Amino acid sequence: RKEVEQDPGPFNVPEGATVAFNCTYSNSASQSFFWYRQDCRKEPKLLMSVYSSGNEDGRFTAQLNRASQYISLLIRDSKLSDSATYLCVVNNQAGTALIFGKGTTLSVSS
């Protein structure tokens, strides 16, 4: 099993749609979880951290299920500017580095 697995997509949605991305991770000892965003030909940037209780930042909601080793990201009211690749990220067993998923590509159209 890969360390971090994501559905690569692409997800093609119209503006205003709600879209959900899922991610699973293999290391039950992971303690830190994030969603990063990477625009085409740009560097990854932190979108949000993911906490056990779930957390929301505007139109973005992240959830963590430790028992299932599953992380999700929900985007409501999609905007054209949300088009990007979303990377699921967890820390490694030693806690010294981040492990990135391959990313899920989102394309929002008008």
Added chain:
Amino acid sequence: DTAVSQTPKYLVTQMGNDKSIKCEQNLGHDTMYWYKQDSKKFLKIMFSYNNKELIINETVPNRFSPKSPDKAHLNLHINSLELGDSAVYFCASSPSRASPQETQYFGPGTRLLVL
């Protein structure tokens, strides 16, 4: 003010050559990283340095040698370049070794093409 900068942005070179990529961060962070993103967009860590000390060295060919002259700089030297080295190389930094899982700030990337 660029937080993490890399040079060059693009690098096209022939097989067998030796090349270096430079990285600098002005965030005062203790920990710096090199990542490789291949053609399939998979981002994988190569090296991590904390305050000039190597703390992570993933299974990377020894043709790749990182060098950290001070904690604000982490350079990557590649010997005898191969076609498979073509990728985007990202430098990143984070506040400390104790919590590298804190936000990592990435440089803009260096696009390396080996012909």
